Amino acid sequence: MTAQLATRIPADLRGGTFSHGVHPAENKQYTAGKPIQRFAFPSELFLLLSQHAGKPSVPLVHPGQEVVRGEPIARADGFMSVPLHAPATGTIKRIDLVPTAKGPRKPAIILAVHPGESQEMLYGARRDIDAMTPKEIIQAVQDAGLVGLGGAAFPTHVKLSPPPDHKVDTILINGCECEPYLTTDHRLMLEQPEDLVMGTKILMRAMGADRAIIGTEDNKRDAAEAVRRVLPKDGSMTVKVVPTKYPQGAEKMLAKALVNREIPSGGYPSAVGLGVYNVATTAQIGALLPWQRGVIERVVTVTGPGLDKPGNYLVAIGTPLRFILERLGFQGGPQYLITGGPMMGDTVASLDVPITKGCGGFLIFRPEDVAAQTVPKTYPCISCGKCVEACPMHLNPCQLGKLAVKRRYLEMDEYHLFDCFECGCCSYVCPSGIPLVQYFRVSKGMNRELKAAAK
Amino acid sequence: MSAPRPQAELRTSPQLREPVTVDVIMRNVVYAMLPVCAYSVFQFGLSALALIVVCTAVCVGTEHLFCRVAGRESTVNDWSVIITGILLALTLPPSFPLWMAAVASFFGVAVGKVFFGGLGFNVMNPALVGRAFAQAAFTVPMTTWTPSMVAGRFTEFIPSTLTMPFMMPATNSDWLARVAPDGFTGATPLALMKFEQVSTDTVQLLTGTIAGSAGETSALLILVCGLYLIARKMMDWRITFGVLASAALLSGIFYLVDPEIYPSPLFTLFSGGLMLGAVFMATDMVASPETRRGVWIYGSLIGVLTVIIRLFGGLNEGVMYAILLANAMSPLISRVTQPRRYGAVKKVKSPA
Structure with missing residues (x-):
């Protein structure tokens, strides 16, 4: 009725964004212009068995075993779980507890990287996506160990399997990256638009959607242009640029901004005919699925005023933070390091925390930045609204x-x-x-x- | 037990803060009121200056005293009590005896604010609580007006200003005969309107060359100062707009019915304390609702009540009681105007 009518008004007519939200300083200038660079392999990788929402993976390897880069080393434990793949060729040292960002130590596979190894990607075989059924694609997504790379780390194949009564007509690709400082999605859209388009196509097929909208914010117009140049000619995919505002990259806000639909409270996007996926996840699907490979590395923005060499780096999953930061000239303690963006990221408990699939960036503050953002005094609520x-x-x-x-x-x-x-x-x-x-x-x-x- | 625990300082999100804090907002409200104060002193001279200084000093002193008695850190440096002091002074007649102003200030801050728990917990605007007390306790001085722009206002006090404590105010008649030999009726434009149906020129109302409370006479200046706060997003324009629009609308209806008896909407807007109330008092964040729809209801309520009291009440001015009543209702208004949350409509099905 009226509510349904209202959701039919195109977002364009309403300013093309969600209502409310805030405009923190973007501060993307540190890394927005820096191309993605491959980061060196450390001597040891720490592969947490639980890098995703759901049940931890189950190890398939034993200490002393040799593994090849890209080979599965842990399997999914049921539907709400994903497998793990070896990010480098090397030897399994042991399975042990390692520190995690939130504090508690969790089990991980520790992999000694072979020194002097070229780490060329040999694993995987080409396959024809067009010949696969949606069901096979969803299975392939789970086998690739894909989780939401935007930060939530929710298994992607679960999102691809909505309740049977939900008919998905539109796929939304989330390239908003509304968190200040972070630029991984920006660089990915600029540098790997073909993978992104390929991934979007696979997602559309898996969900039976006939259109896709790649949404980004107006501070990334160059990225929008780069993707537009490689869009398929049939018009099934469009790129939409919306005004920059935080938290536009939240699934619910994006649905409102791009297609003006409201995901019901406590419900899935598929309840209003949507599937929402992050740019980084989609690009990985496009890059990995045709080769039967799994997630072994990701782009991480390491940035902030407290760092000499900020940049966007392609880092092997399991690389310890300390290894990255020492190479980038960071001297301070963990209290100056924030995982993720500044709006939803927390400080880490230790610098020995490994990179997981869900972490898209590290922000390093100087002590004076921390002081500037710390409230000197808390006043009572004045109901200012x-x-x-x-x-x-x-x-x-x-x-x-x-x-x-x-x-x-x-x-x-x-x-x-x-x-x-x-x-x-x-x-x-x-x-x-x-x-x-x-x-x-x-x-x-x-x-x-x-x-x-x-x- | 084995490995030493890592030394960590966990700070959870968000890591960023908007730099506008309570004291910054309150300080800016004070800045916005300073031109109004200056103009008031220009209009009424030394007496207005003394009134503003005494009210502010007593308000600040009262809050400081109570904080010390309660063994807490003094809260006067959040600037909110300074607003109360200035606002109270601006609502009093310029000839108001200083000792009475001091008592009203003490009462306003003590009963209107501190007893409720200080900033953030007061139900009503403390300045208006003080004024309501003065209205009840000192009725005659509260309705004794003096002309503005009199000669010699910068060199001498209005006689009643310097009344000894606990004395009834000295009569101003000798002074009045001297400064206003043509005769001053002692009536404000509102009183003239109510009791004699004499309207006052809008330009005079806008510039404030009329009788009235210390700070409520130049409607234009108050509006400009309010615009500064609105531009800095330190004041909710919806409240001011709601008050003014509803007052203008309702009085406009009456004016159309009978322009002989009822004042024009322009007169309603720019006379008396409506502008001061709409800009600086109704917008008190603590005592107004926090929801967007609630704010509209709250603002219109004040406008409507003001017009009703002005036209049909025993008093010729109703802004104060209108705001106090709306203050009392604002928690209720907030409660019934909760925002419609995102995704609350569960009926929306996938467009198959």
Whole structure:
């Protein structure tokens, strides 16, 4: 009815973006002009068995075993899981606990890279994608160990398998990269547009969609142009440039911005006929699937004011952070290092954390940058409503924050606590310096606990 | 137990902050009010200056005192109490005895703000709480007006200004006979309108060469100062616009019904404290709703109540009570105007 009619109005007529959101300084100038460079292999790779959302992979190798670059070394444990592939030719040293970005140590396969090895890619065989059924493609995506490379690391083949009553008509390719500083998606669109288009084609076939929209923001017009030049002639794919705003790269915001559809609360994009995939994931699909290969490396932006040599690097999965940073001249401690972008990224617990599939960037601040972004004093909430104006989910962070302070966690359901995806807009704008997102993380945990206890 | 725990400082997202903090906003509101203060002093002279200084000093002192008594760090450096002091002074008649102004300031901050828990917890605008108290306790001085732009205003006080504490104000009649030999009725444009149906020229209202409270007489200047805050995104334009539009609309309807009795919308907009209230008082962030739709309702409520009180109430000015009432209702307004969250419509099915 009216709501349905409203969703039919093209986004163009409404300004072509989602409502609310914030405009933090973009700061992409450090690395936007730097071509992707291959990074050296370290002597040892640390391959976490759980780099994705879902069940950890199960090792297929034993210590002392020789592996070839690209060979599977761990298998998926069921549907909600993906396999792992050897990022380099070498010897399996052991399977042991290694530190992770959030702190706890987790099991990983430790691979000693053969020194002097050319690391030429020999694994894999050409196959004809056009001859494959959608089901076979989805299986191939799982076999390639593909997860959302935008940061969520959700297994891609799961996203490709919507409930049977959902008919997907449009694939959205997310090239917004709305986080400040990060430029991996920007460079990928510029340098590998053919892989991106190939991947988009595969995704369309797998989901039975007849059109695809590659969305990017107006601070990456050169990337949009590069992709436009290689689009297929049949008009099934288009590139759409939308105004730069954070968090446009969030699935739900992108759906609103590109096709003006709202993904229902708690539902999948397929509920409104959409499939949403990140540019980096799509380019990997385009590059890997025709060769029956798996994810073994990814592009990582290492940037920030605290670094002499910022850049976009192609890094083998499992490379320890310390190895990368030492080569780039970073001297400081882990407290100055943020994984991911500054809006949704956290500092790391240790520099010995390995690169995982989901991490698209590292941001290095100087102590003075950290000080400049730290609130000297927290004031009481003055109900200014700036957070309400900023929340892209149209929640009321002001009210939620007040309830959290009063520890009325269950009441927060009325204000839709679980619709919050922690984009950080509210904390960013809060003039009182209230750590709203942190409150909500705690509240979500407490809310779940209280509900479980009530059962 | 084996490996030493790594030394880490975990900071969770977001790592960036917009640099506009509460004290920056409050300071800018003070800046925006300074031209209004300056013009008030220009109009009414020494008495207005003394009034502003005394109100601000007592307000700041009260908050500081209570913080010390409560054993907390003083909160006066967030600048919000300075706004309260200046605002209160601007709503008082220029001839208001200073001791009464001091009492009103103390009451406004103590009862209107500190007792509720300080900044962020007050239900109503503390300056208006102080003014409401003054209206009740000191009714006669609160409705005693003096002409603006009198000669010698920069060299002498209006006699009632310097009334001794706990004394009734001295009469200003000798002084009035001296400075306004042509006769000053002691009526503001609003009183003239209400009780004698005499309208005042809009230009006079805009420039403020009329009688009235210390800071409410130049509607134009107040509007310009408000635009500064709006441009810096430190004030919600929707509230100001809602108040003014609804007041103009409602009074416009009455004016069309009978232009002989009822004031024109222009008169309504630019007379009395409506502009000061719409720009600086209704927009108090703490006491207004935080939702967008709520803000529209809140603003229109103030405009409508003001016009109703002005036209049908016992008082000739209704801005203060209109704002106080709307302040009291704002938590309720917020509650019923929660934003429609993204993805709330579950009916939307895939367009098959």
